[in-house]
Amino acid sequence: MVFDMNKNASLRSGLPDPLKRNALSIRDLRVEFPKAMGAPSVAINSLDIDIAPGSILGLVGESGAGKTTLARSILNHPPAPGRITNGKIWFDGVDLRQLSEGEQQRKRGRDLSIVVPNPRGELNPLIPVGEQIATRARVHLKLDKRAARAKALDMLRKVQIPDPERRMNAYAHELSGGMAQRVVIAMALVCSPRFVISDDATSGLDVTVQAQILKTMRQLSQEQDSAMLFITRDIGITAHFCDRVAVMYAGEVLEVASRNALFLRPRHPYTIMLMAAFSHNAKLRNDWHRSASGGADRKSGCCYADRCPMAQQKCREQAPALADLADGHSVRCHFPVERA
Numbered sequence: 001m002v003f004d005m006n007k008n009a010s011l012r013s014g015l016p017d018p019l020k021r022n023a024l025s026i027r028d029l030r031v032e033f034p035k036a037m038g039a040p041s042v043a044i045n046s047l048d049i050d051i052a053p054g055s056i057l058g059l060v061g062e063s064g065a066g067k068t069t070l071a072r073s074i075l076n077h078p079p080a081p082g083r084i085t086n087g088k089i090w091f092d093g094v095d096l097r098q099l100s101e102g103e104q105q106r107k108r109g110r111d112l113s114i115v116v117p118n119p120r121g122e123l124n125p126l127i128p129v130g131e132q133i134a135t136r137a138r139v140h141l142k143l144d145k146r147a148a149r150a151k152a153l154d155m156l157r158k159v160q161i162p163d164p165e166r167r168m169n170a171y172a173h174e175l176s177g178g179m180a181q182r183v184v185i186a187m188a189l190v191c192s193p194r195f196v197i198s199d200d201a202t203s204g205l206d207v208t209v210q211a212q213i214l215k216t217m218r219q220l221s222q223e224q225d226s227a228m229l230f231i232t233r234d235i236g237i238t239a240h241f242c243d244r245v246a247v248m249y250a251g252e253v254l255e256v257a258s259r260n261a262l263f264l265r266p267r268h269p270y271t272i273m274l275m276a277a278f279s280h281n282a283k284l285r286n287d288w289h290r291s292a293s294g295g296a297d298r299k300s301g302c303c304y305a306d307r308c309p310m311a312q313q314k315c316r317e318q319a320p321a322l323a324d325l326a327d328g329h330s331v332r333c334h335f336p337v338e339r340a
């Protein structure tokens with residue numbers, strides 16, 4: 001299923017506040033890390049994102065682009081000592097940052113869930129994994145003990161853990177990395193959250209296991225009609241898995257489009273380079289890794305100008321805005337590429 005931007009745009013056009021119809025909308029988000037000396041470093045800068053209910057937005061960027069900072073900021077907990085200094089985050093039509101800490105916590109457990117890598121670090125080593133999943137269902141769905149256990153078993157089946165009855169009683173250290181990651185996903189999805197963030201959650205796993213887990217996650221999000229922000233360093237994965245794809249660099253979204261538009265007609269020089277880097281062309285890939293720098297110390301002009309093969313004087317002087325070119329295909333570039 002490819003998310004039909006036009007259809008949704010027209011469905012929403014008559015509504016008073018279209019932002020509030022999205023599962024998640026972010027406007028003009030800025031997150032800073034204070035430094036001991038001098039100006040703070042800006043990890044996220046004037047970032048806008050929209051995710052429609054039930055759809056998956058892929059967020060691609062190299063290491064240091066600000067993906068984890070964004071994921072944690074959506075939960076209103078940027079990594080310390082980071083601070084959200086500007087912007088709005090609407091979750092299911094509610095301004096998340098206006099809620100009390102208690103209300104936010106309830107939302108985080110039930111409606112908003114995050115899956116991170118290193119599954120063993122997420123699991124309690126002293127409690128059987130089935131019980132950990134059941135506890136979450138008991139607390140947030142107010143199920144009794146039996147129903148919660150049945151629900152946990154059902155989730156282990158859904159994430160395709162072999163012999164789920166037995167695995168209910170297993171401890172984290174008795175599971176392989178792939179199994180433990182499935183358990184963490186089962187835990188994240190047990191309350192049928194409206195919104196799931198996956199932050200590089202499958203990157204440590206081998207490719208076949210990764211593919212299986214992604215398929216399961218996609219199926220579950222469709223079944224439960226949950227929206228997802230799927231964060232990865234690998235643009236290739238988003239081609240199979242996401243409805244729309246956003247490309248992030250130095251804390252900014254440089255391009256966002258439907259999956260088809262992005263892969264068939266990328267417009268930002270960075271997106272094109274990212275695609276080349278993940279192609280089978282070893283020389284391109286190596287060149288890209290050599291030039292990858294990350295970091296977000298901001299100068300005037302476009303954040304990508306220093307690395308952009310097409311940069312002109314204007315790019316060094318003036319920061320481009322994220323502009324909608326057509327049908328929800330937006331690019332932050334003074335000179336979008338016509339034909340890649």
Ligand SMILES: Nc1ncnc2c1ncn2[C@@H]1O[C@H](COP(=O)(O)OP(=O)(O)O)[C@@H](O)[C@H]1O
Pocket residue numbers: 033043061062063064065066067068069070079080081082294295296
């Ligand atoms: N706890 C922290 N303290 C200071 N700077 C941080 C911290 N976490 C992240 N940063 C900075 O924010 C930027 C984005 O980091 P991060 O969100 O982890 O990127 P990604 O997840 O895309 O690899 C980086 O430049 C990084 O140095």
Ligand SMILES: [Mg+2]
Pocket residue numbers: 067068069200
């Ligand atoms: Mg990260």
